[in-house]
Amino acid sequence: MDKELWTKVDEYLVSNLAPSDASLEGALADSAAAGLPQINVAPNQGKMLELLARIRGSRRILEIGTLGGYSTIWLARSLPDDGLLITLELEPRHAEVARINVDRAGVGPLVEIRTGPAAETLRTLIDEGCAAFDFIFIDADKEGYTEYLNLSLQLSRPGTVIVADNVVREGAISDPDSADERVLGIQRFLQTLKDETRVSGTAVQTVGSKGYDGFALLLVSE
Numbered sequence: 001m002d003k004e005l006w007t008k009v010d011e012y013l014v015s016n017l018a019p020s021d022a023s024l025e026g027a028l029a030d031s032a033a034a035g036l037p038q039i040n041v042a043p044n045q046g047k048m049l050e051l052l053a054r055i056r057g058s059r060r061i062l063e064i065g066t067l068g069g070y071s072t073i074w075l076a077r078s079l080p081d082d083g084l085l086i087t088l089e090l091e092p093r094h095a096e097v098a099r100i101n102v103d104r105a106g107v108g109p110l111v112e113i114r115t116g117p118a119a120e121t122l123r124t125l126i127d128e129g130c131a132a133f134d135f136i137f138i139d140a141d142k143e144g145y146t147e148y149l150n151l152s153l154q155l156s157r158p159g160t161v162i163v164a165d166n167v168v169r170e171g172a173i174s175d176p177d178s179a180d181e182r183v184l185g186i187q188r189f190l191q192t193l194k195d196e197t198r199v200s201g202t203a204v205q206t207v208g209s210k211g212y213d214g215f216a217l218l219l220v221s222e
């Protein structure tokens with residue numbers, strides 16, 4: 001593994017295709033200063049999320065796992081002025097930092113942050129009769145991915161795109177004897193997808209400044 005080279009290549013790609021700006025830099029700097037873990041997506045991954053949401057023509061986006069709002073800002077930038085992004089975060093401190101970051105980035109009016117365990121908030125959204133989302137980004141605790149998928153499907157329609165991050169975990173997902181709860185969570189998620197007739201999906205391995213991992217891309221079909 002050559003993380004140094006992957007990082008160098010990422011820097012080159014980012015400088016050409018996903019240049020940063022004061023809002024994005026500020027979100028990362030203030031998240032770090034507030035002691036949040038630096039487990040946000042990389043800039044070129046953030047730009048990919050923005051592009052996928054734009055390609056979908058998204059007006060309503062659901063994000064599970066806000067952290068300091070870095071990916072939230074990228075995703076919200078894909079929305080029209082009357083769009084909505086609901087993002088779910090367990091930790092009140094993360095949600096507080098994210099609120100400041102998305103407001104400063106100018107996308108605050110589009111973004112609703114709901115604090116609490118994501119599975120509970122998803123059930124509340126379902127009970128509230130929340131309209132279907134066009135694009136869903138799953139990026140919270142890996143143990144919960146299967147539950148988040150099942151609940152997300154109740155907040156989807158045919159054509160909803162779902163992206164789930166960190167599904168390769170340095171290759172550990174291919175280890176049938178793994179005892180790591182996060183790996184087991186992703187294995188359950190991928191096995192569920194194998195039998196899930198309501199979605200068509202794939203997963204792709206990635207390397208870069210964030211290491212060796214990957215994402216799943218799903219299309220809701222019924």
Ligand SMILES: C[S@@+](CC[C@H](N)C(=O)[O-])C[C@H]1O[C@@H](n2cnc3c(N)ncnc32)[C@H](O)[C@@H]1O
Nearest residue numbers: 040041065067070071089090117118139140141
């Ligand atoms: C990988 S980070 C999200 C990164 C963010 N999407 C980004 O790229 O900028 C995962 C976040 O999920 C939150 N989280 C963990 N368990 C959760 C749960 N049960 N419900 C909601 N959020 C949770 C963590 O507190 C953390 O802020």
